[in-house]
Amino acid sequence: MRAGGGVLDEEVERIARAVGAHMVAGYLDVPTEPLIRMTVVRGVPARIAWPWSRVPRAAHVPVAEAVHTREPVWLPGPQELARRFPRTALSFPYPVAMYVAPLVDGGVCWGAVLLLWPDTRPAELTLREVEEVAAGCRRAARGLRRAFEAGDPVLPRARPLALEPSGPRGDPPGRLLDRLPGGVCGLDLEGRLTYVNRRASELLGRPRGELLHRSLFEAVLWLRDPSFENAHLAALFSRLPSAFTAHRPDGHALAFTLYTDDWGITATVEPGGLSADRGSPPLAASDVPARAGTLFHLLHLASGLAEAKSVQEVTDSLAEQTMPVLDAQGFALIREEEGRLSVISSRGFPPRMPAYFDNLPMTSDTEGVRVIESGTASFHPSSAEMLETYPDIACYGDMGAFAYLPLSISGRTIGCCILGYERPHAFLPDERAELLSLAGLIAQALERARLYDLNAGAARGLQEGLLPSSLPRLAGLTTAARYRPATRGLDVGGDFYDLIRLDDTTAAAVVGDVQGHSVHAAALMGQVRTAVHTHAQVGALPAEVLSRTNRLLDDLSTELFASCVYACVDLGNRRVRLSSAGHPPPILRRPDGTAQVLDLPPGLLLGVESDTVFHTTEVELPPGSLLAFYTDGLVERPGVDLGDALGALADSLAHAPPEPLSALCDRLVAGAERTAKEENSDDIALLLLETSDPASS
Numbered sequence: 001m002r003a004g005g006g007v008l009d010e011e012v013e014r015i016a017r018a019v020g021a022h023m024v025a026g027y028l029d030v031p032t033e034p035l036i037r038m039t040v041v042r043g044v045p046a047r048i049a050w051p052w053s054r055v056p057r058a059a060h061v062p063v064a065e066a067v068h069t070r071e072p073v074w075l076p077g078p079q080e081l082a083r084r085f086p087r088t089a090l091s092f093p094y095p096v097a098m099y100v101a102p103l104v105d106g107g108v109c110w111g112a113v114l115l116l117w118p119d120t121r122p123a124e125l126t127l128r129e130v131e132e133v134a135a136g137c138r139r140a141a142r143g144l145r146r147a148f149e150a151g152d153p154v155l156p157r158a159r160p161l162a163l164e165p166s167g168p169r170g171d172p173p174g175r176l177l178d179r180l181p182g183g184v185c186g187l188d189l190e191g192r193l194t195y196v197n198r199r200a201s202e203l204l205g206r207p208r209g210e211l212l213h214r215s216l217f218e219a220v221l222w223l224r225d226p227s228f229e230n231a232h233l234a235a236l237f238s239r240l241p242s243a244f245t246a247h248r249p250d251g252h253a254l255a256f257t258l259y260t261d262d263w264g265i266t267a268t269v270e271p272g273g274l275s276a277d278r279g280s281p282p283l284a285a286s287d288v289p290a291r292a293g294t295l296f297h298l299l300h301l302a303s304g305l306a307e308a309k310s311v312q313e314v315t316d317s318l319a320e321q322t323m324p325v326l327d328a329q330g331f332a333l334i335r336e337e338e339g340r341l342s343v344i345s346s347r348g349f350p351p352r353m354p355a356y357f358d359n360l361p362m363t364s365d366t367e368g369v370r371v372i373e374s375g376t377a378s379f380h381p382s383s384a385e386m387l388e389t390y391p392d393i394a395c396y397g398d399m400g401a402f403a404y405l406p407l408s409i410s411g412r413t414i415g416c417c418i419l420g421y422e423r424p425h426a427f428l429p430d431e432r433a434e435l436l437s438l439a440g441l442i443a444q445a446l447e448r449a450r451l452y453d454l455n456a457g458a459a460r461g462l463q464e465g466l467l468p469s470s471l472p473r474l475a476g477l478t479t480a481a482r483y484r485p486a487t488r489g490l491d492v493g494g495d496f497y498d499l500i501r502l503d504d505t506t507a508a509a510v511v512g513d514v515q516g517h518s519v520h521a522a523a524l525m526g527q528v529r530t531a532v533h534t535h536a537q538v539g540a541l542p543a544e545v546l547s548r549t550n551r552l553l554d555d556l557s558t559e560l561f562a563s564c565v566y567a568c569v570d571l572g573n574r575r576v577r578l579s580s581a582g583h584p585p586p587i588l589r590r591p592d593g594t595a596q597v598l599d600l601p602p603g604l605l606l607g608v609e610s611d612t613v614f615h616t617t618e619v620e621l622p623p624g625s626l627l628a629f630y631t632d633g634l635v636e637r638p639g640v641d642l643g644d645a646l647g648a649l650a651d652s653l654a655h656a657p658p659e660p661l662s663a664l665c666d667r668l669v670a671g672a673e674r675t676a677k678e679e680n681s682d683d684i685a686l687l688l689l690e691t692s693d694p695a696s697s
Contacts, residue, residue, distance in 0.1 A: 006154060007143030008103075009040045011136040012113065013163055016042050018132040021099075021115040022239045022262065025049065026140070027063055028111040028156040031674045034058065034313075036067055036111060039156035042163040043116070043262065044236055045189045052092065053160050054320065061088045066100040066112045072133075073100040077119040093230075094237040095119040101133050105141035107640075108674055110148075113137055118240045148674075165262035183269035191215045191232055191265075200269045203254055216267070222249055224428075228256075235260045245272050311449040315345035318442060323347065326435075330399055330420025333407075333446070336362060336372050344446075349396050349420060356395045366392055368416045371404040375413040377436055378404040379427040401425035405439035409447050417442055472501035476571045476623070476692050480661035482669050484633075484684040494521035494562065495631045495683035496529050500536045505572035508536040508545075511629035511687050512564035512583065512606075521560060527552070528562055528606070542566045542579035543614040546606065550581065550614075553607035561605040565629060569621065571691060576621045579614050581606045584632050584642075587650050591624030595654035597646045627689045628653060633682035634672045661688050 008026040016024040023043030027036050038053035046053075055063045062073045062085055075081045075098040082089035097117045103110040115133065147154050183203050186195030192215055196208045204211065204220055211219050217229050228244050235242035235258040243257045255272035258265050315333060323331050330348035334341050339362050343354040362369055367390050371378050380386050380402045386393050393402070399420040407415040417439055427435075471479045481497050494514025501507050510532050514525040531552045535545040545566050553562065563583035569576045578586065578598065582605035589595040601615040621627070628649070635645040652671070656664055665686055672684060 006147070008111070008113075008140045008154070009161065009163065011140040012040050012042055015113065015115065015133055015136040018136070019115065019129045021117055023114075023116040023237065025114045025160070026111065027055065027067075027114065028144075028154065029057070029067055029109060030156065031670065036063055037156035038160045040161045040163060042165065044162070046160045046162040047190065048233070048236065049160055049162070054317075059087075061085055062098060062100045063112050063114060066102045067109050070102045070104050070109050072102065072130075073098075074125060075099070076121075076123045092237075094234050095240055096238050097121050099125065099133065101137045103137050103141035103144065105138065105145045108145065110141050110144040113140070116237060118238050120240065185211075185216065185267040185269065187216060187232075187265040187267060189236060189264060191217065191229070193219065194264065200267075203269045203271070205248065222246065231256070232258060232265070235265060309449065309452050311344065311446065311453050314442075314445045314449045319345060319347040326419065327421070328403075328419040329422045330396060330418070332418040332420075333415060333442070334368050334372075334418065335407075335415035335446075336413075339363075341368065344415070349399075353395045353397070356392065366390060367402075367404055368418060371406050371416045372413050375406045375408055377406055377432070377439070378402075379432060380404075381426055382424045396420055398422070401427075403427060403435055405435055405442075407439055407443035407446065409440075409443040414443060414447065467496060468498055471499045472507065474501060474504070474507055474571065476505075477507065477569070478661050478690040478692065479688065480665045481687045482665045482684070483686075484669055484673070494525040494560075495633065495685040496525045497629065497685045497687040498529055498533065499687065499689075500533055502536065502539070502568070505570065507569050507571075508532075509567045509569060509627070509629055509687060509689060510536075510564065511631060511685055512562055513631045513683075513685070514562040515560045524553075524556075524558055524560055524562070527556070528564070532564070532566065536566075536568075541616055542568055542577050543616040546579050546581050546603070546614040547612070550606045550612055551610055554610035558607060561607045563605050563632075565600075567627070567629070569627075569689060569691075571621075574621050574623070574691075575618055576627065577616050577618045579603070579616050581612075581614060584630060584635065584646065586630075587628040587646070587653055588619065588621075589626040589628070589650075589653045591622055593654055595650040597650050621691055623691050623693045625691050626653065629687040629689075631683060631685040633684035634668065634686055636682065661690055664688065 008028070012024045012026045015021070021043075023041070025038050025041040027038050029036050034057050036055040036057055038049060038055075041049045055061055057064055057067065062075065062081075065085075066073045075084065077097055078089060078093070078095055081092075081098065095118065097119050099115045101113050101115075103112060113133065113136070144154055183200040184195070184197045185193055185200050188194050192213055193211050194213075196204075196211050198208075201208045201211065206220065217223050217232070223246055225246070228246060231242045231244040234240075239260050241257055241259055243255065245253050245255050247253050253272040255270045257268045259268075260266075318333070319331050323329070328348070332346040332349055332353065333344040334357060335344055336342075341357050341360045341362065341364075343358040346354045357366070357368065360366070360369075362373070367378060367386070383393060383400055383402060386402065393399075396402070396418075397420075400423045401421040403419040405417040405419070406413045407417060419435075467483055468481075471481060473479075479499055481499075483495065483497070495512070496514075497509075497511045499507055499509050510529070512525070512528060512532075514521045514528060528549060531549045532545055535548045540548065546564060549564070562581070564581045565578065565583040565586060566580075567576050567578040567586065578600055580600045581603045583602075585598045585600050585602075587595055587597050598617070598619060600617050603614045604612045630649075635649055636642060637645065649668075652668065656667075659667075665688055669684055669686060
């Protein structure tokens with residue numbers, strides 16, 4: 001596995017040039033996570049694209065929609081975006097036209113490409129634009145599929161790669177002055193000042209040396225307003241001119257207009273009259289609003305927290321989205337549990353931090369304990385004053401400022417969120433209010449996630465208790481099995497497998513699926529498995545085992561049904577006898593490498609009719625044969641014919657490379673999860689049996 005983009009990087013650049021999109025981003029689906037992640041972007045810096053770089057697969061947003069449906073999504077402007085995807089419109093309120101095209105090849109959606117234009121463009125894509133994007137997506141998807149099939153799948157980068165636009169830069173001052181005369185500033189795409197002429201320096205009231213190479217909104221305190229930085233983001237994402245008026249501390253108004261291209265931003269600064277409240281005193285630094293852009297990022301973060309289920313998902317979402325948004329270099333969550341601290345998550349701090357604070361008594365004199373006990377936030381613009389009172393802050397490493405935010409819910413404080421900053425940090429009033437709002441979101445998300453983890457842990461414990469902890473060993477028989485719960489809902493269901501040793505040369509294999517995903521389904525599964533096990537041990541034929549189990553379900557008067565396939569493997573006589581109750585048929589791969597879906601009388605599901613008659617089929621099983629038993633979660637997909645899916649599974653077994661049976665199990669399950677359009681809504685159980693000559697074992 002390798003992180004990167006490769007062919008996707010090339011196609012993002014080619015598509016951008018071919019259709020004139022000013023921003024293009026490539027996303028990759030992540031089968032091991034419930035995420036679609038951005039791996040490459042052209043047109044904006046990676047830092048600015050970061051809040052939109054992780055898309056939950058189940059979210060109702062344009063990228064996820066394109067991946068789910070495998071159809072393009074066209075949004076000609078903000079109104080259509082708000083109508084179809086209100087959450088996205090809330091966190092991305094810019095005048096753009098958006099097109100998202102899926103990366104589909106080999107029946108699999110590997111990700112998507114997102115394109116942006118100014119919303120002043122025509123309301124419909126041209127045929128040439130559609131064809132150019134589709135061709136690039138096909139080439140990218142083909143390359144991703146080939147890498148996966150070669151055993152070297154492409155994974156998204158930890159942070160998206162920002163591609164530089166092609167073409168000469170030219171002389172930056174010359175480019176800036178060619179755009180507009182007068183008070184002029186040049187900014188890079190990050191918002192840092194690269195050029196300031198004399199008139200602009202005079203109007204901003206700062207020497208050029210104090211402005212260059214710093215963010216405009218950090219270098220000039222009275223510009224630290226969310227609406228001003230949002231004007232910068234609007235110009236960046238839409239490529240349309242963006243304007244705002246700001247008032248200097250002396251009451252004079254300045255009109256700013258931003259003009260953007262692929263290389264940067266030119267800002268014109270002109271006197272715009274006097275403030276209506278000219279007589280009011282100048283703004284003090286403490287009166288300046290908080291860091292701009294935070295509001296939209298907090299909305300985006302709140303959306304992510306609402307979708308996170310487990311504590312791990314919550315902490316990952318917080319660490320990966322909160323730290324970049326707030327410019328914090330350290331992040332930790334601690335919780336009070338039975339009179340002691342528990343470090344839930346720590347990012348950016350050295351390992352000695354969680355090692356020191358984890359399991360620390362609540363009687364300890366630390367700032368985190370004080371905040372939890374008092375329920376009051378604590379802000380430290382400089383860490384120097386903390387050293388005398390709390391020497392243990394050295395465990396946080398070389399940090400220059402700290403914010404301790406109480407995590408309170410239902411009138412009680414359950415923990416503390418700790419933010420660390422490498423340099424001294426002025427926590428302005430609005431920023432403090434926003435951080436406290438963020439702490440409230442975190443507390444609610446953590447409490448909800450804690451309850452989910454408790455329920456999920458109980459469910460997993462029940463599931464594990466009902467499935468075999470290990471498979472028995474027989475000379476001449478190699479076995480491997482896998483179980484994957486559905487990724488939606490409670491992690492417990494009715495799929496099961498078992499291998500029962502009958503004597504030295506005989507074993508019974510069973511795979512079944514009880515209807516539904518609930519504790520009731522799992523409990524019934526345990527009863528079915530026990531019944532099969534009992535009847536197998538007394539030597540009943542496969543059809544009789546299913547008949548007796550069927551009568552048990554009738555006696556239980558349950559409304560749930562179950563499918564099941566039972567096989568008695570006779571290694572001594574090299575034969576297998578099988579019987580099915582409405583279950584997908586096993587697949588047999590013979591020693592010559594050919595694979596066949598076994599034609600068994602399907603039978604009714606268990607629990608439908610008490611007097612159902614089942615049938616036994618006998619098949620030769622020479623050494624070197626492989627039998628695959630599975631549940632429908634491995635093969636069934638919306639819109640895919642079941643016969644075609646079974647044939648594809650048989651082909652996969654026939655053409656499988658020489659590898660351990662456990663590796664084959666993993667590959668088959670991973671392939672099934674990859675081809676699912678959405679989160680897997682059904683459990684997967686897989687049992688593989690491979691015979692050999694007992695004398696050689």
